[in-house]
Each structure stands twice: as C-alpha cells, then as structure tokens.
Amino acid sequence: MIDWAGDPSTALGLTERIAALGAMLATAELLARPRALRADGLLSWPVARLRSATLAVGPTADVLDRLFATPGVYVLCSARALGAALVILAPTGSIVSTGGLLLAALASLLLMLRTSYGNDGADQMLLLVLVPSAIVRMIGTQQAIECALWFIALQCCLAYVTSGLGKLGGRSWPDGTGIIGILNTKTYGMRRVAVVLEQRRWVAVMLSWSVILSEVSFPLVLVAPDPWVPFMLAGGLAFHVVSAVVMGLNSFVWAFGATYPAIAYLAY
Amino acid sequence: MAELAGLTFLVWFLVSAVAQLPGPITRRIRSVDAIGVIPSWSFFAPNPVRTDSHLVYRHILDSGIVTDWTEVFVWQAPPTRWIWNPDRRVEKAISDASSHLSWRKDVTGVQWSTPYLLLLSHVSGLPQTGAAAAVQFALLGSFGHQSGKAPFVRFVSDCHPLDDRLGRRSVDGTRTH
Numbered sequence: 001m002i003d004w005a006g007d008p009s010t011a012l013g014l015t016e017r018i019a020a021l022g023a024m025l026a027t028a029e030l031l032a033r034p035r036a037l038r039a040d041g042l043l044s045w046p047v048a049r050l051r052s053a054t055l056a057v058g059p060t061a062d063v064l065d066r067l068f069a070t071p072g073v074y075v076l077c078s079a080r081a082l083g084a085a086l087v088i089l090a091p092t093g094s095i096v097s098t099g100g101l102l103l104a105a106l107a108s109l110l111l112m113l114r115t116s117y118g119n120d121g122a123d124q125m126l127l128l129v130l131v132p133s134a135i136v137r138m139i140g141t142q143q144a145i146e147c148a149l150w151f152i153a154l155q156c157c158l159a160y161v162t163s164g165l166g167k168l169g170g171r172s173w174p175d176g177t178g179i180i181g182i183l184n185t186k187t188y189g190m191r192r193v194a195v196v197l198e199q200r201r202w203v204a205v206m207l208s209w210s211v212i213l214s215e216v217s218f219p220l221v222l223v224a225p226d227p228w229v230p231f232m233l234a235g236g237l238a239f240h241v242v243s244a245v246v247m248g249l250n251s252f253v254w255a256f257g258a259t260y261p262a263i264a265y266l267a268y
Numbered sequence: 269m270a271e272l273a274g275l276t277f278l279v280w281f282l283v284s285a286v287a288q289l290p291g292p293i294t295r296r297i298r299s300v301d302a303i304g305v306i307p308s309w310s311f312f313a314p315n316p317v318r319t320d321s322h323l324v325y326r327h328i329l330d331s332g333i334v335t336d337w338t339e340v341f342v343w344q345a346p347p348t349r350w351i352w353n354p355d356r357r358v359e360k361a362i363s364d365a366s367s368h369l370s371w372r373k374d375v376t377g378v379q380w381s382t383p384y385l386l387l388l389s390h391v392s393g394l395p396q397t398g399a400a401a402a403v404q405f406a407l408l409g410s411f412g413h414q415s416g417k418a419p420f421v422r423f424v425s426d427c428h429p430l431d432d433r434l435g436r437r438s439v440d441g442t443r444t445h
Contacts, residue, residue: 025352028354029352029353029354029356029357030354030357032354033354033355033357033358036357036358036361039389039393040389040390040392040393041390042341042358042361042362042365042386042387042390043357043358043361044386044389044390046389047382047385047386047389048382048386050382050385051302051382052302054302055302109303109305112303112304112305113302113303113304116304116364117360117361117364117365117383117386118357118358118360118361118364119304119357119360120356120360121307121308121309121311123304124304124307124308125307127304127305128305128307131305132273132277135273135276136270136273139269139270139273141269141270143270143274144269144270144273144274147270147273147274147277148273148277150277151277151280151281154281155281155284155307158281158284158285158288158309159307159309159311160309162288162309162310162311162313163309163310163311163312163313164313165313166310166311166313166314167312167313167314169313169314170313170314170315170316171314171315172315172316172318173313173314173315173316178312178315178316178318179316181316181317181318182312182316182317182318184318184411184412184413184414185317185318185319185320185411185412185413186320186343186345186412186413187317187320187321187343187345187359187363187412188317189412189413190345191413194412194413241350244349244350244351245350248345248349248350248353248356250349250350250351250352250353250356251353251356
C-alpha cells in the first residue's frame with residue numbers, strides 16, 4: 001500500500017498538481033506562438049466563431065469576442081497559468097488551491113470553446129481532470145472526492161480501451177504497417193526508429209500488438225493484485241514517455257499521468 | 269451535493285462511452301458539444317495517419333504573374349519536442365483542416381466551411397511578393413521520411429481577391445463587372 005494512495009484527498013491532490021503542470025505547459029506553448037492566436041492565425045477566433053450562430057452574433061458572442069480575440073485570449077491564457085500555479089503551490093484542498101483549480105478549469109473550458117483546431121486528446125483529458133476536481137473541491141466531502149477519482153480513472157480506462165479496440169478494427173495496426181507508417185511521418189515520427197522497424201517487420205508487429213494489448217487490458221489495473229499495480233502504471237507512464245520522445249506527444253505525459261494517482265487510489 | 273456530483277459524473281462518463289461508437293447518436297452528441305467536454309479517444313485508430321500535411325499558397329499579382337507555391341509552415345521536429353513542443357498545435361491545426369477539407373472537397377459550399385475560411389484567412393494575411401491581386405491555397409500530403417514517394421494534392425482552393433478595390437477579379441486578371 002502506498003501512503004498517498006490511501007487518502008482520497010491526497011490522491012486527488014496529486015492528480016490535480018500533475019494536471020496543473022500539464023495546463024501550465026499547454027498554456028506556455030500557446031503563448032509561445034502568439035501569431036497563431038491572432039485573427040489571421042491558424043487558431044483564429046474570428047473564423048472559429050463562425051461555426052455557430054450563438055458564437056457569431058448576439059450578446060453572448062459580444063462577450064466571448066472580448067475574451068477570445070487578442071489581446072483578451074492572452075489574459076485568458078495567463079489566468080489559466082495563474083490558476084495552475086496556485087494549484088501547484090498551495091496546500092491541497094485549501095481555499096487558494098480550490099480557487100486556482102476553478103480558474104484553471106474555467107479557463108480550460110473557455111479555451112476549448114474558443115477553437116477546436118490544434119487541440120488534441122491531452123487537452124481533452126486535462127479538461128476531464130480539472131473540471132470534476134474543481135467541482136468536488138467546492139463540495140469538499142470525501143464521498144464527492146471519491147466520485148471524481150472514479151470519473152477520472154474510468155475516463156482514462158475508456159481512452160485506452162477505445163484506442164486499443166479501434167486499432168484492432170483497423171488493418172494496418174495488427175500487421176505492423178500502421179506503426180511503421182506513422183513513425184515514417186515527419187510530424188509524429190522519428191526516422192531512425194522507422195528505419196529499424198522497416199528492416200525488422202517482426203519488431204513492428206510485436207510493438208503494435210503490445211500497444212493494442214496494453215491498451216485493451218489496462219482497466220485490469222483496477223482489479224489486479226496490489227503488487228502488480230505499480231508495474232502496470234509504470235508501463236503506462238513509460239508508454240507516454242516513449243510517445244513523447246519518439247512522436248513528440250509531450251503533453252500526454254502530463255494529461256494521462258495526472259489520472260494515475262486516481263487509478264492507484266482505486267486499485268489499492 | 270455529493271450524490272448530485274456523482275450522478276453528473278456517471279451521466280458524463282456514460283455519454284462519453286456511447287460517443288466512442290460511430291453512428292448517428294455520436295454525431296448528434298458532437299453536434300451539441302461546442303466545447304468538447306465529450307472526448308473522442310480514437311488516437312491513431314483504426315488506421316493511423318501515414319502522411320504529413322502541407323499548406324501552400326501563391327499569389328496572383330496585379331501584372332497577372334502567378335507566383336510559385338510557398339509552404340506556410342515547414343515542420344522541423346526539434347530534439348527537445350519530448351518536453352517542449354509549441355509548434356505541435358500549429359501543425360495539428362493544418363492537419364485538422366486538411367482532413368476536413370479532403371473529404372469535403374466536392375461538397376457544394378465548401379468555401380463557407382470553417383476549415384476553408386481558416387486557411388483562407390491565414391494565407392490572406394501572409395507577406396506578399398509584389399502587388400498581389402488574389403491568393404490561392406492548396407493542401408498537399410507527403411510520405412514523410414520516404415523521399416522516394418512524390419507529394420500529392422489533397423485540396424486546391426479557388427482564387428480569392430485580396431482587395432475590394434480590385435472588384436470581382438477573375439484569375440486571369442480580367443474584371444467580371
């Protein structure tokens with residue numbers, strides 16, 4: 001038994017802090033490319049608002065326009081970074097930490113509403129961690145905190161199982177060609193690794209099946225014998241670290257890593 | 269309150285689970301989910317992307333000369349991307365728009381779609397070489413590190429005037445009114 005995993009508030013506190021680190025990283029990366037946030041940028045609000053009449057015209061749209069156009073979006077990003085910093089620095093469950101959590105969760109919701117372009121699964125998972133955490137911290141009871149831990153853990157399991165079953169349904173994952181193909185791209189790949197897999201197809205097939213089986217079987221961590229739990233979680237974390245190094249999916253380490261304390265709490 | 273929160277999380281999770289299955293219910297859920305609180309966990313499934321997306325543009329100058337295609341964003345994977353990867357979002361935005369436009373290219377009114385307007389708005393604001401009358405963009409696919417395979421065209425936009433004073437100008441420079 002791990003000490004922190006025995007107390008729901010402490011487990012959720014660790015989940016919140018890791019998610020807050022992920023939110024800070026995501027915010028810093030957004031602010032590092034301010035041109036993309038401009039009206040003519042690839043993460044443009046004036047264009048993204050056109051997807052819905054409610055966002056495009058009327059009083060709601062006017063309010064959102066102030067918040068989502070530049071320079072309002074910089075303020076929104078800064079608010080998320082501030083909220084995340086408070087979560088990291090303040091004592092778990094304190095008023096300051098809960099306030100920071102609310103700020104980070106609300107800003108994350110608004111940034112997701114602003115545009116769906118450029119967002120990925122890590123942004124979604126951060127939202128699914130921050131929002132329920134903020135809600136249950138305001139309620140403050142152990143029962144509510146346990147509900148949030150279950151929600152976060154089950155969303156992580158759903159993510160892995162959906163992804164694993166989806167890969168099983170495709171032709172290119174089971175035969176290894178899919179993983180070679182993606183690692184051959186400049187966006188998500190690494191030439192050296194792709195060359196090795198191309199030359200040794202059996203390694204690609206084994207790697208594909210290990211990803212598929214690991215993802216599909218991940219929920220077993222919740223019912224596995226105690227001694228197995230750290231190894232299963234370490235395997236999951238290693239998968240994300242390798243994905244960050246090889247594929248550049250750096251934000252997934254934090255977003256999915258944030259769910260692991262919740263899973264550990266429920267597994268023990 | 270804890271019970272209400274628990275019920276909310278339960279419904280949220282169940283809707284999330286249902287939304288992973290393809291079909292009309294999922295499409296309906298996604299159509300009302302403007303924020304994205306219902307996740308999509310496909311992650312490179314069922315078949316992962318095997319190509320890189322490229323956004324290119326060119327200008328039609330006042331003189332009628334058509335400039336060469338220029339790539340908007342040349343992806344360079346930095347060695348530090350495992351910890352710091354700010355260009356990921358820009359690349360993902362191009363990739364998202366590319367996948368949306370690839371399967372909508374023959375749909376009537378594609379010029380009014382969000383991805384089309386997003387890319388048009390972006391290339392319209394890019395630096396011009398000379399006095400540009402119009403701009404055109406295209407989306408290409410390439411096979412990454414496999415240099416033996418030639419890039420291919422996914423989508424080509426119409427030509428769009430850059431300045432109102434030019435009126436409705438056609439691609440060859442003649443005025444239409």
